Amino acid sequence: MSETRLAFRTCPLCEAGCGLEIAVQTSPLQVINKTESIGRIRGDMDDVFSHGFICPKGSTLKQLHEDPDRLRKPLIKRNGVHVEVEWDEAWAEVAGRLQDLIERHGRDAVAVYLGNPNAHSLSAMLYNRTLLQGLGTHNRFSASTVDQLPKQVAAGYMFGTGVHVAVPDLDRTDFLMILGANPYASNGSVCTAPDFPGRIEAIKTRGGTVVVVDPRFTRTAQEADTWLAIRPASDALFLMAVVNVLFAENLVKIQDRIAVLLNGLEDIRQACQRFTPEAVSDATGLDPQAIRQVARDMSAASSAAVYGRIGTTTTEFGTTASWLVDVVNTLTGNLDSVGGAMFAKPVLGGPTTRGTSGKGSGFRIGRGGGKTKVNGYPEVMG
Ligand code: SF4
Structure with a gap:
């Protein structure tokens, strides 16, 4: 007869870090062979962070x-074919060739x-940094390179470091606009919140509004009060039109404590002039009136x-769209404010917990003259 035991683990696939309840089965034959197999995996209801939620992954x-x-x-x-080897042999290969390769071609010859799982492994967290510093290459890539660096560049230039990413205060907001994200399927990304769907439903239950801007009628779009079926990669135009309406209809209301920290407000007012809802309507596929309504509703709430995710960052003008997300949050008086877009503060260790506000070396790209190989763009956080 098979035996089943429960193992509790954390999903290593993304920063949501959902708790897993894994049924591990052992058949009589497996007892003899000292093997086990996985029965089913479901969310750990007692996990203090994810409360039983997991996504399909x-x-x-x-x-x-x-x-x-x-x-x-x-x-x-070997000879053009990948061959399985033992770990000792693999390490010997690395040790035997890495130094010579760096000496002949430079540190950037290594990439x-x-x-993602590196960010959820204590040993990787401890030793990766040392390894990367030892290698000294600018060619560092990660899951972030693939899907979120535009947000980090925008955050770096606006707020000082690439991890100063403002996230929606889900539990207290009265109006949430989601662009290019499907948290019903993913549990949130860059903005991680246990039971994200439940929190969206709570916004509606307390009389708030949820708007989803997405080319696809996603699961999240199905639950929203309003779905704006935007054309792919036109989020920057849509947001610029929202900014245009905020200025044109005198809806800008920046908090005093934020106003004293702002640069370039007049530049934005000038830059948005030609991006009226009518001007961007064809490119975005959105009714000008719908764009106006979003701007008015946001300002009135x-x-x-505004929460923008992968659909806004893995496109042309992704950095502009990411910047505009926080421009809109700022202009509507919702940056760093209760129910708006706020900055998470880890207990310790993060840049948001160190240093003195307003002081620091700032954010730079293109350090050491590094450029991307294909398009020649400046290096970012390499
Ligand atoms: S959201 Fe999905 S992939 Fe991410 S940690 Fe949870 S279960 Fe894993």
Whole structure:
């Protein structure tokens, strides 16, 4: 007879860090062979962070674990073919060739890709930094490179570091506008919140409004009060038109404590002049009246937050769109304010917990003259 035990783990796939309850089964034959197999995976209801929520990726970790194509040993390419080797052999290969390669071609001849699970592994957190510093290459890539650096560049220039990302105060906002994100499927990204769908539903229950701006009628769009079916990659134009309406209709209401920290307000007012709702309507596929209404509703709400995610960052003008998300949050009086877009403060260790406000070396891109190979753009956080 099979035996089942429950194992409690944290999903390593993304920063949501959902708690998993894994049923591990052992058949009589497996007892003899000292093997186990995964039965089912579901959310750990007692997890203090995720409260039992997991997305489809978490619930299918069994399939990933058992995928015959999953790498189980290191591979070395020999005569054009990847060959499985033991770890000692792999390390010997690295040790034997890395130094020579760097000496002949320079440190940037080495590239590193850090996948998401590196951010959720204590050993990787401890030793990756040392490894990267030892290698000294600018060619560092990660999941962030693929999907969120425009947001970090915008945050760096606006707020001082690439991790000063303002996130919506979900539990207290009265108006949430989501662009290019589907938290019903993902549990949130860059803005992680246990049971994100439940929190969206709570906004509506307390009389608030949820607007989803997305080309797809996503699961989140289905639950929203308003779905704006924008054309892909035109978020920057849409947001610029919202800014245009805020200025044109005297709806700008910046808090005094934020106003004294702002630069370039007049520049933005000038820059948005030609981006009227009518001017961007064809490119965005949105009714000018719908754009106006969003700007008016946001301004009228007692609190509001714009949250832009992967659909706004993995496109042309992703940095501009990411910047405009916080321009709108600022102009509507919702930056760093209750129910608006706020800055998370870790207990310790993050840049938001160190230093003196207003002081620091600031954010730079293109350090050391580094440029991307394909388009020649300046290096970012390499
Ligand atoms: S949201 Fe999905 S992928 Fe991310 S940690 Fe939770 S279960 Fe894993």
